[in-house]
Amino acid sequence: MASRTATEDDIPDTEPDLVPSLDDLLLRFDEGSKRAAARLISIVEEGRPEALAILDRLYPRVGGAIRVGVTGPPGAGKSTLADRLVELLVRAGEKPGIVAVDPTSPFTGGALLGDRVRMGPVANHADVFFRSLGSRGSLGGLSLHTAEVADVLDAFGCSWLLLETVGVGQSELDVAQKAHTTLVVLVPESGDGIQAMKAGLMEIADIFVVNKADRAGAEKLLEEIELSIDLKEWLGWRPPVFLTEARGGRGVEELHQALLAHRRWLEEHGMLQQKRRQALESRVRDLVEDVLHRELWQNGTLLQSLRDGLDTIERGEDSPYQLARALVEQGRAALAVRRALERGHPREPKG
Amino acid sequence: MEEKIRVLIAKPGLDGHDRGARVVANSLRDAGMEVIYAGLQQTPQMIVNAAIQEDVDVVALSILSGAHMTIFPRVLQLLHEAGADDVLLTGGGIIGPEEMEELQRMGTGRLFGPGASLSEAAEYIREEVRARRARRGD
Ligand SMILES: Nc1nc2c(ncn2[C@@H]2O[C@H](COP(=O)(O)OP(=O)(O)O)[C@@H](O)[C@H]2O)c(=O)[nH]1
Ligand SMILES: [Mg+2]
Numbered sequence: 319m320a321s322r323t324a325t326e327d328d329i330p331d332t333e334p335d336l337v338p339s340l341d342d343l344l345l346r347f348d349e350g351s352k353r354a355a356a357r358l359i360s361i362v363e364e365g366r367p368e369a370l371a372i373l374d375r376l377y378p379r380v381g382g383a384i385r386v387g388v389t390g391p392p393g394a395g396k397s398t399l400a401d402r403l404v405e406l407l408v409r410a411g412e413k414p415g416i417v418a419v420d421p422t423s424p425f426t427g428g429a430l431l432g433d434r435v436r437m438g439p440v441a442n443h444a445d446v447f448f449r450s451l452g453s454r455g456s457l458g459g460l461s462l463h464t465a466e467v468a469d470v471l472d473a474f475g476c477s478w479l480l481l482e483t484v485g486v487g488q489s490e491l492d493v494a495q496k497a498h499t500t501l502v503v504l505v506p507e508s509g510d511g512i513q514a515m516k517a518g519l520m521e522i523a524d525i526f527v528v529n530k531a532d533r534a535g536a537e538k539l540l541e542e543i544e545l546s547i548d549l550k551e552w553l554g555w556r557p558p559v560f561l562t563e564a565r566g567g568r569g570v571e572e573l574h575q576a577l578l579a580h581r582r583w584l585e586e587h588g589m590l591q592q593k594r595r596q597a598l599e600s601r602v603r604d605l606v607e608d609v610l611h612r613e614l615w616q617n618g619t620l621l622q623s624l625r626d627g628l629d630t631i632e633r634g635e636d637s638p639y640q641l642a643r644a645l646v647e648q649g650r651a652a653l654a655v656r657r658a659l660e661r662g663h664p665r666e667p668k669g
Numbered sequence: 670m671e672e673k674i675r676v677l678i679a680k681p682g683l684d685g686h687d688r689g690a691r692v693v694a695n696s697l698r699d700a701g702m703e704v705i706y707a708g709l710q711q712t713p714q715m716i717v718n719a720a721i722q723e724d725v726d727v728v729a730l731s732i733l734s735g736a737h738m739t740i741f742p743r744v745l746q747l748l749h750e751a752g753a754d755d756v757l758l759t760g761g762g763i764i765g766p767e768e769m770e771e772l773q774r775m776g777t778g779r780l781f782g783p784g785a786s787l788s789e790a791a792e793y794i795r796e797e798v799r800a801r802r803a804r805r806g807d
Contacts, residue, residue, distance in 0.1 A: 352721055352722055353721050353724075353751060353752055353753065356721055356722050356723065356724035357724055359724065360724045364672055364673075422703075423698070423699075426698070426699055426700070426701045427673070427701045428697070428698035428699055428700060428701045428702050428703065428704070429698060429703045429704065430694055430695065430698045430704050430706060431703060431704060431705045431706065432706045434705060434706065434707050434708070434719060434723075435706055435707065435708035441715070441718070441719070442714065442715055442718050447722055448719075448722055448723075449722055449723060450703075450705050450723060452673070452703045454673075
């Protein structure tokens with residue numbers, strides 16, 4: 319990342335190039351332009367056709383960043399905590415990136431992305447990159463493209479990536495898969511302590527934070543969490559529990575140390591490699607499914623057969639199961655025809 | 670599918686509350702946009718930094734302090750320096766008609782006075798962004 323102020327992308331004052339080609343964008347990205355990075359993130363987030371080529375080109379530079387997922391109920395103080403952590407990281411010479419995901423309304427498609435509000439002056443530091451995302455089409459609550467957006471920032475030179483997501487739906491499981499270390503932030507008022515904890519939280523948390531330690535009940539919640547951690551069998555890493563007061567910055571240094579300790583533990587036990595491999599597997603699987611899915615429905619005839627089949631079912635002449643079987647056959651045949659055609663016109667192998 | 674419209678909403682200056690800005694933020698969200706809410710006390714530099722990183726189509730400022738004749742031009746200038754002339758700068762406040770005209774000549778989009786309709790503002794943003802994208806060839 320350029321260690322200059324954030325906005326000088328050095329566009330010459332001649333004709334403003336409003337349609338920068340992809341190559342130009344990538345070139346400026348390489349030079350450390352935040353504007354170029356932000357544009358590339360948008361392309362990846364939109365899932366535009368050129369996204370794969372971009373990610374492919376950036377891939378050799380991906381992998382350096384420490385990825386930390388931050389999840390927990392709305393209002394727990396995740397963004398405030400992230401801000402304090404970013405301050406600390408910048409002081410330590412790191413280049414933090416923050417990707418903050420908030421839910422998109424399934425009805426209007428709109429989203430209010432409010433995590434930036436909690437960022438103090440450090441958001442304007444040249445070494446910090448903050449990006450807000452709507453969850454958009456994702457069912458789980460985390461944007462479908464969060465990992466790819468993180469990859470862009472990783473390639474851009476961010477040394478730490480904080481991925482913030484509200485703990486609703488499946489998003490915390492999702493973020494745990496995409497991060498190396500998962501931070502679960504809880505607050506005294508989040509209900510009857512541990513009872514209110516969603517199933518699965520115990521499994522994904524590498525570190526627990528009880529934030530708003532200035533409020534009544536923080537110690538009690540901490541003890542309850544410790545107790546339920548003790549009730550489980552831990553192979554290796556036992557999640558530590560911290561009291562923080564994000565607003566005042568209390569406990570953030572300890573949290574930073576815990577993040578580093580977990581990182582070391584991951585490295586020493588080959589877990590980082592394992593996590594990377596798992597993430598890689600699900601990434602490649604997603605890509606393959608995405609392409610096959612699109613190819614399958616691309617040609618409208620399958621969809622037409624589906625609609626026609628529905629009529630047949632409604633007339634009581636077919637069952638959904640028979641129809642599905644017929645469509646699978648039809649889809650397979652269509653893909654086979656396309657493959658045969660492609661074999662007839664072999665593509666140049668990629669250089 | 671049409672690309673989402675991303676809007677940065679900020680309230681520069683040290684004055685008062687941000688109730689108005691929040692109302693606008695909610696209304697644009699309900700109109701289907703992605704609204705990045707930057708909050709109070711934003712300096713022009715902070716606003717433009719955020720606009721760049723968030724890759725927004727629109728920056729909408731709520732200025733009630735009376736400082737609109739300095740803040741809007743400054744944000745325009747910083748957007749220009751950042752190579753982000755294609756970002757639509759709009760907003761609202763207590764701005765007289767002559768001042769509105771002058772600001773628009775400098776390069777802001779439409780500006781809205783105190784009684785402006787929220788749905789009109791949303792409609793304006795949608796149309797203006799669509800036009801700019803078409804010009805850009807998206
Ligand atoms: N009392 C108290 N309030 C806090 C603390 N940390 C954050 N807050 C406040 O909690 C509210 C929600 O914080 P935010 O960071 O946006 O939570 P998020 O939704 O989890 O990202 C804000 O008003 C913060 O100022 C804390 O340690 N103590
Ligand atoms: Mg937040």
